[in-house]
Amino acid sequence: MDETAAAAYAEGAEFNRVDPPPSYEEWLRQEVGLPPVCDSTSNPDCASASNYALQNIHYAHTATLSDGTKLRGQGTLIAVVDDGFRLTHREFAGKTLHSFTGGANFAVEDHGTSVAGIAAGRADGAGIMGVAPEADLHLTSWADVGGNDILDHLTAATDHAADLGAVVQNNSWGFVPETAASEEMAAFASSGTSDYATYITGERGGTPSEWRGLFDAYDRFQETGVIVLANSNDPSLGDASAWAGLPLFVPELSEAWLVASNALFTVDESDGRILDAELLSAPCGSAAAFCLTSDGTVYAPTAANDTSYAFSTGTSFAAPQVAGQVALIAQAFPNLSPEEWTVRLLATARRDWDGFQDTVSGTSTFAPGVSRNYSSLYGHGVPDMKAALSPIGGLSIASGENVYSAQRTSLSGGIATAGPVVGNSIAKAIAGREVMVVDALGTDFYVPGRRLGGETSVNAGKGVADARQMARNVEKMAASFAFVENGSDLPRTLHDVAVPKLFFSQTLAGFDSDTAFSHVFPADEGTFFQFSGQVAHKHEGGEAAFSLSRITASDKFASEVSFSFGHSGAGFFGSETRGPFLAGRNTANAAAGISVSTAISRAWSMGAYAEFGSGFVSDAPHALVDYGALAYASGGLSARRRGVLTERDTIDFYGGMRPSAVAGEAEVNLPVGRDANGTIHYENIAVDLANTDLPLRFGLVYRNRTEQDVDVLFGFNTDLVAASDPDPVFSFSLGLTKEF
Known part of the structure; x- marks a missing residue:
């Protein structure tokens, strides 16, 4: 009107x-x-x-x-x-x-x-x-x-x-x-x-x-x-x-x-x-x-x-x-x-x-x-x-057989059409189509698919991280290698090579939780095993993630091979999402990763990380997308500088691609109409999950442990999508931690 x-x-x-x-x-x-x-x-x-x-x-x-x-x-x-x-x-x-x-x-x-x-x-x-x-x-x-x-x-x-x-x-x-x-x-x-x-x-x-x-x-x-x-x-x-x-x-x-x-x-x-x-x-x-x-x-x-x-x-x-x-x-x-x-x-x-x-x-x-x-x-x-002629009581996506009995997700609360691992492939597939939404009476209205998954759902829907998460990741990992940082004669590359996965691994995406842990165990000379993970319970369901790594380190070079597994019964690959397009009863992933690091000088080291994995989504009852199995990859580069302001501080720079699908096909059941009996009509759309814009991540983490054992943490992170309208998300974090 x-x-x-x-x-x-x-x-x-x-x-x-x-x-x-x-x-x-x-x-x-x-x-x-x-x-x-x-x-x-x-x-x-x-x-x-x-x-x-x-x-x-x-x-x-x-x-x-x-x-x-x-x-x-x-x-x-x-x-x-x-x-x-x-x-x-x-x-x-x-x-x-x-x-x-x-x-x-x-x-x-x-x-x-x-x-x-x-x-x-x-x-x-x-x-x-x-x-x-x-x-x-x-x-x-x-x-x-x-x-x-x-x-x-x-x-x-x-x-x-x-x-x-x-x-x-x-x-x-x-x-x-x-x-x-x-x-x-x-x-x-x-x-x-x-x-x-x-x-x-x-x-x-x-x-x-x-x-x-x-x-x-x-x-x-x-x-x-x-x-x-x-x-x-x-x-x-x-x-x-x-x-x-x-x-x-x-x-x-x-x-x-x-x-x-x-x-x-x-x-x-x-x-x-x-x-x-x-x-x-x-x-x-x-x-x-x-x-x-x-x-x-x-x-x-x-x-x-x-x-x-x-x-x-x-x-x-x-x-x-x-x-x-x-x-x-x-x-x-x-x-x-x-x-x-x-x-x-x-x-x-x-x-x-x-x-x-x-x-x-x-x-x-x-x-x-x-x-x-x-x-x-x-x-x-x-x-x-x-x-x-106007919507009564707000508009919702209805998913089910009939508008009267279907589960509804309000548009005002945000509808996520892009998420972790699967990226924005679903959002791109429905962008040019008319999607039926209903008001409180079940009356059908129609909106362009591009209107779904907008600004109201960016933080929940795209699986973005924030600087606080990255800083806490580094903090928790540092605790595992405290014996390296505290004057041990072990090569510092041991720690350097274990850090990049914190920024780009899907399994460790939620490593900042209170239940996260990481332990390093010596094996042969210059060889170590690291066991990391977390177990959490939310009211929607449980989450668990585990990673086992073999690290080989020398004074100048280190490598890590890791195998990981993650399961989430409380979200979509561990990320809270809204709406039926990213609705999974539970999700799981298994991956193999490789990381290398080399010391360029006493102060600087460079690292690289790559992960290849597979994921599976078990559909929720109200889901409009059947994802099934998919393959994904991620990877990036990192650089560490020691002794920035004091002898005990470090700063990590990172940049690369977040986990993104490289193979897999999903079926979208897009609501496109209803009849006089309220029966919902759907259009079935096959979506190539690899057809997604690359999700990128850049940032830094500064960590300084003072002589009084006070940890000072500063983080900056930006997540964006390599598209014509990148819509980046910026975050900053400052933390002080004192141990007694």
Whole structure:
């Protein structure tokens, strides 16, 4: 949606022509005994509400779908059951009109013409525009149908509209005399029958089978569309009309059924807040849980001629606004069920005025974390298309069979698509694709894959280290070689050759933990064995890593061959990640490494390290990627300088490639859509894990043990990816340690 475009659109003449002039509203207020506009407030910005702007229709009409079309009802069909229609009115020009007459004459009437025009009158710069101006119409007239045939006629018309794919059926009519829903419920309860079709036969005529046939048709229609009923226009009824509230008596009709009431609204023009609402119709009452309230005072087309219009008011003209909004939502979210279209309107309706809050009578829970109060007068409030088209409760990646039962990972918490060892191969594979994400209601929205794994997940998702970790690695390793540093005649290259793996080994990536250990054992002359590792337990699971090395050292040269194994049940190769793209039940790796070091001078030595290994990922239940087995490599160069500031200090410089996959294939199940039952559809993508940008690491560690046995540590580290946008992560660390 485009704020600027919406604001400009709301100033358009045709957009606002649906609103009657102030003189008509003042006359209407006098007729029904209401005070003048804004008479009950001292707010200087108070004004009568613009009908469509009140409901944020301008945000819908200027919204652009992924295929470039505007959201104005294109491709949807609105069914209208009414007294008759002028098919040649200019508001219907160019539309596909399906007429269902049931063999009788097709009536031409003002009422039906107005109702259809409010729902779908075309936007051509003249006259008015409907809420869904590009929708087509299915029109049914009951005016010339005999009373004994009306039920069969309505049944056939409803089925015919459903067969043609109508997404909504508008009913701006009811049976007379009207009965309040509360009175109907009491009478039905005391009637001695539990079958409403039998009960209503005694009240309205017809036969039970005819009524059941109509109810069944409504039920079938709700498989593909929503049914909208206009509430009674009689405020003295004290409750919604029984006919509008039919699901109260036939519960199977409650899935996709909406009741529309009528009110006049005033707003604060400075910010659009609703200041007050004056109900002109019967209240939502017993039907409040599935009721909305719109401004049904309109300027609408009539049947006098092809260009005639008139002012009217009533729930008859509030209902087609709701019907048009259903069509807009159906165009925006074609994969949702009619029940979900209904819920989006109810769960996002405006209720920001005191009169609503003062008449709250209940709560609807639409999904976990999505509950809304409703009012005995106004139901769930005023439809708000901007909110209905926007995500509710944040967006998540859903991984599972169905959006309702799938595990969800919130985008706001960060989704990791690049991680240790596997690099950014997955991120690159999905970057150019549209990924389905869902809101709290399970509604499908679509984002480019490149938006996943952004800044919010960089620290967790890319397996980066920090300077503190590197400094602690060196500190712990130094403890193993204390006998070398403390005046022993053993070659210093012994220690130098063991250091580079700390910066580039996958197994020792988490060597800074409190449980890390390292021991050196002499073997033959000039030969040593080093055993390093760590064992940790986190609430997600355990981690273990072990490395066994054989070191051969002389005064000028040293070499090390190491074999290592690591297992993590608490992360992805020991790194905490977020989201289903790097979700492993457990991961493991085994590797062989080789390191060499040579003394260039008494002060300087140079070293090199390379590691080759294999890894395995056991998928978590909600994982969207099957990694299986892979091969990886890492390596780098290091340089050590002794005696930088004192005789007991050292500084290590390092640079090279972090562990990166060199072979392996993963399968990504990318969520790309859902159907009306909520079943998630996936696109299967094969990913070459070697197709990753090189993960690089550079840094230094300075360590100084003073004569007072105080260790001073300083570290600098940067991890980055060799790509066009490297996005480096820098860190600095300063540490002081005193042994007692």
